[in-house]
Every structure is written in C-alpha cells, then in structure tokens.
Amino acid sequence: MAEAAERDHRQRTGWxxxxxxxxxSLQRPAYDPFAGEEWQRTVACPECGTSTGLTLEALDDVTVAICPPADACGRAWLADDVFSASQIRQMHHLxxxxxxxxxxDRHRVAVILVPDMDGDSRALQDDPTPDPEIDDPYTWWAINSSAVVRQHTPPLVVAMGWARGLLAWSLPHDGEIYEHLYPPAGGSALDAHMTQVVLALALHEAAWQEEQHDFGKLSLEAAMAELEGDRAARLRGVRPLGLGNDGGRLRLSDITRLEAASNQHWQLWCRLAGEVLAGHSQQERLSRVKDERGSTFPPTKRTATHPVLLARRSSSLPGADLDFTWYQDHHLPS
Structure with a gap:
C-alpha cells in the first residue's frame, strides 16, 4: 500500500x-523549409534576451528553460522545441x-545510460540437452531463428540484444524508469540488469509461443502479454535451452536471482519491463498519427489497434546494430 501511495504521489509531482x-550559450538546429537551409540558432530568454548561464530542467517528458535569476530576469519557459527531456538526461549523463x-540526436538515443553489473559472473547455465534431437520443436525453432540474424546466434542472445536497446531508449525518455534504474538518480543497477533479463525472457517466450523466427516481426503486445497474470508467473521459471556450445542460456547468477527474489522484486521487474514495452508502443503509435496527419492527435482506431512490430523501433535505438554480446561472449564462426 505504501508503495502504491508513493507512486500515486510521484505521478502527480513528476518523475x-x-x-x-x-x-x-546553447545552440539548437533551425531549418528554413522554403530555402532548404539549416543553421544553428542561439537559445535566448524570450523576456530579456539572455543567452548564457541558462538552466535546462527535465521533468517527465517536459523541458523547461530557466533564465539565471542572479543577473537576469529569472524567467522560466517551456523549451520542448529547444531540447527534449531525453536529450537533457543524456547530456546530464555526459x-x-x-x-x-x-x-x-533528438530522435535516436546516442548516450547509453544502462548501468553495467561490474564483476557479475558471465558463466552460463550448463547445457541441459548436450545432444538435442533435431526434430525437437524448440531446437528446430532455435536453429531457424538463429539463421535470421546470423548463423549460430541463439534466440535468447538476440532477445537480450533487443532488451538492452529497448531499455537504452526508455531510460532517458521515461522519468519513472530513469529514477528506478539509473543509479545517479537513485536507481538500482541490479534492478536495471534484471529488468533487461525479464524483458528478454518475455520477448523470447512470445517469439517461441508464436513460432516467430524473426524477432523484428514480433509485436510488442505479444511480449507485454507474457508479463501479466499467469503468464508472468510461468515466465519466472523459463530457462531457455539455447544452442549447445553457442550458448543462449541464462547466466547462473541470474537463475539464482530469479529463484531467490521476493515476489515484490519479481513484480517490480515485470512492471518495469512492461512499462518499457508500453512506452515504445505508445511512441510508435504517436509517430503513426504524425505520419498520417502531420501533427499529434489522439490515435485513430486503426493506429490504436494495429500491432507495433519490434523492428519499427530499431531506428530509435542506439547504434546501427543491436549489441548481441553484452549478456554472453558470443563468437561468430570464422
């Protein structure tokens, strides 16, 4: 009850x-659509014209610029058109x-705020099926899935890459996730790590249940369903079989954490993983509306109900390629 009350209070005060x-001084890009020219414009207070010593404040997804009160007017004004809250959090990290x-970049995350678990063992669970039958449904699915990305890349490794990319976008964009999972803001590196693990398990299970070989064609909604109710309870016991020597299994340390975690911690990881997916889904639906109408309006029935595929979010994630090696050392065959 106390946690729920605190969340309710913070929803009102901001995250x-x-x-x-x-x-x-601050510079921001400016563009003249008629002349087709782009240049840098100096950000200045609309009241007194001061352009140095400005303070940018991010709260939730809103940015406010504040003129220095000591030697200027001290005015505050909405500055979302100058910098987004995500950009402010990334610059603060730098x-x-x-x-x-x-x-x-305003539209693509460039600074990775995801904390690393320094010193965490990367030892994987032993292969429970050293000689899997090729006609085993999971093995057949895993082999076909691995071929979609690159040969011998197990599905869980792919899911972990997507999970890290999705969280890397959410951390600067979502104020609540930022506070829960970014250590300088009071968040927990362990919770950040386990949120990625749970998110990857949800992606992995959704793809397996739908027999989807290409994770890019997996809907965010299918993964979100794995984090709710009875499916979430079952997800906690999922241990992907992987692909023999190529890995694709959970770390031993993470299996211990999953088994030893309290229900409160497990529910927190599931909730945060679900909010990561929900944030991406909402952002993609807003982008669809902008594409359709040229500005942001409440989604139409079509944009509100059409599934959001994972691949649609790749252009917003950091870098050109997803990191398939952060969770386990994965060496491609020569």
Missing part, C-alpha cells in the same frame, strides 16, 4: 527531474562522467 546549467557535452 526523473534533472537540472543542467550551461555556462556558455557531464556526470566528465565527457564532452555534445547534443544528442
């Missing part, structure tokens, strides 16, 4: 607050780590 003060504070 993921980040303040970023810039000593110099500043925290002493890196050059460049402006990330």
């Amino acid at each position: 993921g607050r980040v303040c970023l003060t810039v000593t110099g 500043k925290l780590h002493g890196e050059t504070m460049t402006t990330p």
Whole structure:
C-alpha cells in the first residue's frame, strides 16, 4: 500500500527531474523549409534576451528553460522545441562522467545510460540437452531463428540484444524508469540488469509461443502479454535451452536471482519491463498519427489497434546494430 501511495504521489509531482546549467550559450538546429537551409540558432530568454548561464530542467517528458535569476530576469519557459527531456538526461549523463557535452540526436538515443553489473559472473547455465534431437520443436525453432540474424546466434542472445536497446531508449525518455534504474538518480543497477533479463525472457517466450523466427516481426503486445497474470508467473521459471556450445542460456547468477527474489522484486521487474514495452508502443503509435496527419492527435482506431512490430523501433535505438554480446561472449564462426 505504501508503495502504491508513493507512486500515486510521484505521478502527480513528476518523475526523473534533472537540472543542467550551461555556462556558455546553447545552440539548437533551425531549418528554413522554403530555402532548404539549416543553421544553428542561439537559445535566448524570450523576456530579456539572455543567452548564457541558462538552466535546462527535465521533468517527465517536459523541458523547461530557466533564465539565471542572479543577473537576469529569472524567467522560466517551456523549451520542448529547444531540447527534449531525453536529450537533457543524456547530456546530464555526459557531464556526470566528465565527457564532452555534445547534443544528442533528438530522435535516436546516442548516450547509453544502462548501468553495467561490474564483476557479475558471465558463466552460463550448463547445457541441459548436450545432444538435442533435431526434430525437437524448440531446437528446430532455435536453429531457424538463429539463421535470421546470423548463423549460430541463439534466440535468447538476440532477445537480450533487443532488451538492452529497448531499455537504452526508455531510460532517458521515461522519468519513472530513469529514477528506478539509473543509479545517479537513485536507481538500482541490479534492478536495471534484471529488468533487461525479464524483458528478454518475455520477448523470447512470445517469439517461441508464436513460432516467430524473426524477432523484428514480433509485436510488442505479444511480449507485454507474457508479463501479466499467469503468464508472468510461468515466465519466472523459463530457462531457455539455447544452442549447445553457442550458448543462449541464462547466466547462473541470474537463475539464482530469479529463484531467490521476493515476489515484490519479481513484480517490480515485470512492471518495469512492461512499462518499457508500453512506452515504445505508445511512441510508435504517436509517430503513426504524425505520419498520417502531420501533427499529434489522439490515435485513430486503426493506429490504436494495429500491432507495433519490434523492428519499427530499431531506428530509435542506439547504434546501427543491436549489441548481441553484452549478456554472453558470443563468437561468430570464422
């Protein structure tokens, strides 16, 4: 009850607050559609014209710019057209780590906020089927799935790559996920890791249940269903068989965590994994509406009901390729 009350309170006050003060001036891209020209425009206070020492504040998905009150007017104004909340959180991450504070792409995540589990053992569960029958349904599905991406890449490895990419997008975009899973904001690296694991298991199980070999053609809604009710309870005991020496099984440390976790922790990981998928689904549906009408309106029946395929989100995820090696060392055959 206390957790529910806290969430209700935070929904009203906002999540993921980040303040970023810039000593110099801020530049943002500007584009003239008639002349077809693009240039950099200096961001300035609309009240007094001050362009240095501005503070950018991100809260939920809203950005506010604040003029320095000490030597200027101190006015605050909505600045979503200048920088998105996601960009502010990514720039804040760069500043925290002493890196050059460049402006990330507005539409594609460029800075990875997903924390690593330093020192975590990468040892995998032993292969439970050292000599699988080729006509075994799971083995047949796994072999065909591995061939879609590249030879000998087990389905769980592919699912882990997608899970990491999806979370990498959600962390700067979703204030609640940011606070729960980003350590500098008070989040837990362990919860971030296990949210990825649970998310990957949901993707893996949805693909297996639908006999879908190409994860890109898997709907987000199918994966979300694996995180609810009886399916979620069953998901906790799922142990992918993998592909022999090519891996594709859970780490021993993660199996221990899944078995030892309290129901509260398990429900948290499922909820956050579900919110990651829901956020991507909502963003894709809004993009569809923009494509149809040129601006954001409530989704039409078609855009609201048509499934969102995983591949549709790839252009928003970091990098050109998904990282299929973060969970296990995966060496391609020469």
